[in-house]
Amino acid sequence: AALPPRPHVVLVASPGAGHLIPTAELARRLVAHHGLAATLVTFPDPSAPSAAAPSSVLSSLGAAGVSTAALPAVALDDLPADAHIETVLLELIGRSIPHLRAMLRDIRSSARLAALVPDFFCSTVLPLAAELGVPAYIFFPGNLTTLSLMRSAVELNDGAAPGELRDLHADALRLPGGVSLRREDYGDGFQDSKAPVYTHLIEEGRRYRAADGFLVNTFHDIEPATVEELEQVVEQGTFPPAYPVGPLVRPSSDEDDVSSACLDLEWLDRQPAGSVVYVSFGSAGALSVEQTAELAAGLEHSGHRFLWVVRMPSLHGENSDMGKSHRRGEDDPLAYLPDGFLERTSGRSLAVASWAPQVRVLSHRATAAFVSHCGWNSTLESVAHGVPMIAWPLYAEQGVNATVLSQNVGVALRLRARADGLIAREEIAAAVRELMDGKEKGRAVRCRAGYLREAAARACAPGGSSWQMLKEVAGKWTAATLGRQEQ
Numbered sequence: 001a002a003l004p005p006r007p008h009v010v011l012v013a014s015p016g017a018g019h020l021i022p023t024a025e026l027a028r029r030l031v032a033h034h035g036l037a038a039t040l041v042t043f044p045d046p047s048a049p050s051a052a053a054p055s056s057v058l059s060s061l062g063a064a065g066v067s068t069a070a071l072p073a074v075a076l077d078d079l080p081a082d083a084h085i086e087t088v089l090l091e092l093i094g095r096s097i098p099h100l101r102a103m104l105r106d107i108r109s110s111a112r113l114a115a116l117v118p119d120f121f122c123s124t125v126l127p128l129a130a131e132l133g134v135p136a137y138i139f140f141p142g143n144l145t146t147l148s149l150m151r152s153a154v155e156l157n158d159g160a161a162p163g164e165l166r167d168l169h170a171d172a173l174r175l176p177g178g179v180s181l182r183r184e185d186y187g188d189g190f191q192d193s194k195a196p197v198y199t200h201l202i203e204e205g206r207r208y209r210a211a212d213g214f215l216v217n218t219f220h221d222i223e224p225a226t227v228e229e230l231e232q233v234v235e236q237g238t239f240p241p242a243y244p245v246g247p248l249v250r251p252s253s254d255e256d257d258v259s260s261a262c263l264d265l266e267w268l269d270r271q272p273a274g275s276v277v278y279v280s281f282g283s284a285g286a287l288s289v290e291q292t293a294e295l296a297a298g299l300e301h302s303g304h305r306f307l308w309v310v311r312m313p314s315l316h317g318e319n320s321d322m323g324k325s326h327r328r329g330e331d332d333p334l335a336y337l338p339d340g341f342l343e344r345t346s347g348r349s350l351a352v353a354s355w356a357p358q359v360r361v362l363s364h365r366a367t368a369a370f371v372s373h374c375g376w377n378s379t380l381e382s383v384a385h386g387v388p389m390i391a392w393p394l395y396a397e398q399g400v401n402a403t404v405l406s407q408n409v410g411v412a413l414r415l416r417a418r419a420d421g422l423i424a425r426e427e428i429a430a431a432v433r434e435l436m437d438g439k440e441k442g443r444a445v446r447c448r449a450g451y452l453r454e455a456a457a458r459a460c461a462p463g464g465s466s467w468q469m470l471k472e473v474a475g476k477w478t479a480a481t482l483g484r485q486e487q
């Protein structure tokens with residue numbers, strides 16, 4: 001007799017490489033390790049950023065037995081041209097619900113639907129799980145500390161109407177796990193309770209309460225005290241339980257088809273082992289022209305080899321070009337580097353435009369350190385390959401990550417800006433030298449990175465903490481499907 005079809009989970013990834021990449025990896029593991037079938041649903045990307053990454057991520061899923069389904073475009077032209085990216089995304093997701101409902105019904109007509117897993121931006125999708133009578137788990141691509149920050153803001157505002165929201169006003173916010181967060185590190189969204197984005201975040205967090213749980217892209221040993229403390233808080237029950245299931249880092253082989261277009265990995269092959277500093281600010285990080293020049297000088301003066309993924313500078317001081325597609329592909333970011341810089345550093349260094357196959361770079365034997373914007377995916381990729389970091393947070397929750405990494409985890413040195421906000425060349429050069437050769441701080445950070453690489457591998461191996469968590473959750477979904485069939 002034919003085997004019964006596998007219980008089917010539908011994951012919904014909001015636009016953006018940092019959301020799509022780990023959600024896809026979660027889908028792949030549910031299928032490869034936990035006996036489920038999976039469909040990954042994507043939205044049309046309103047800003048079409050970094051096109052190379054998402055297409056390669058999706059194309060690699062087919063071979064892994066994960067189906068993909070793209071929602072159709074919805075009209076957004078009534079939104080103001082300067083609408084905040086979060087507003088655009090939330091509108092896009094909200095307006096796509098009818099299409100998603102039809103898609104889910106269609107999947108259910110031929111499969112045993114076991115669970116719905118929208119990512120953290122897609123909480124408006126949760127009611128569809130209730131309609132279909134299946135459990136809903138939110139996939140949270142950040143860490144538990146960021147989820148705790150969200151939870152603190154939501155609880156602080158329990159019962160408050162939109163016009164009466166309260167600020168997370170403490171100078172240093174104390175979060176579970178002994179994390180102490182300075183106000184400037186809260187992230188853009190939590191700075192001002194009067195800003196529309198704060199209202200959006202609170203509404204998003206309130207909707208989270210309808211979920212049965214969170215699958216969080218973290219693991220016990222990177223936030224041990226937070227994981228343990230949250231287990232207790234959850235028992236008090238105002239927020240769904242959070243299951244650490246990471247690090248969800250894709251295998252470097254997934255990047256094969258982008259590497260040739262963007263970066264000559266042969267250059268890296270020619271460098272000595274453990275000699276190269278990799279510099280990248282993720283899929284949307286942007287520096288001003290002045291800051292780009294300072295970084296160039298800092299790298300040059302450090303005396304070390306480097307591989308720098310140079311992005312278009314921001315012309316008006318923004319830290320991110322998320323949602324802006326107009327200049328992409330039109331201009332050459334390398335043209336904004338200081339005069340003579342490429343010539344002076346050629347041979348020992350390589351600057352590439354816009355995008356690199358990052359997991360391949362971080363897993364390469366030549367790579368020794370990572371100057372990073374601390375996006376959580378980049379962080380986990382670094383940790384999973386034992387690469388210590390220099391933390392240079394730019395926007396969103398990157399300040400939270402930088403705090404955790406430098407203060408609590410100890411795998412990063414943090415850069416300090418001058419009073420005018422600029423990070424000076426001397427600061428950059430000194431941090432690079434300390435991380436590469438330092439006998440005290442640098443050495444401690446390098447050792448921690450080695451320890452965490454092993455801990456990350458253990459967490460995801462069969463029987464490891466994250467493996468077990470995912471197995472437990474997948475087991476619950478499967479059992480519930482069988483229960484529903486018998487009814």
Ligand code: UDP
Pocket residue numbers: 016017018019021053280281282283284285309354355356357358359374375376377378379381
């Ligand atoms: N990424 C990449 N090449 C690049 C820049 C980014 O492959 O040149 C990938 C990176 O490996 C990570 C994701 O894009 O998986 C970025 O996610 P992250 O959370 O680090 O930052 P975000 O881009 O969301 O700020």
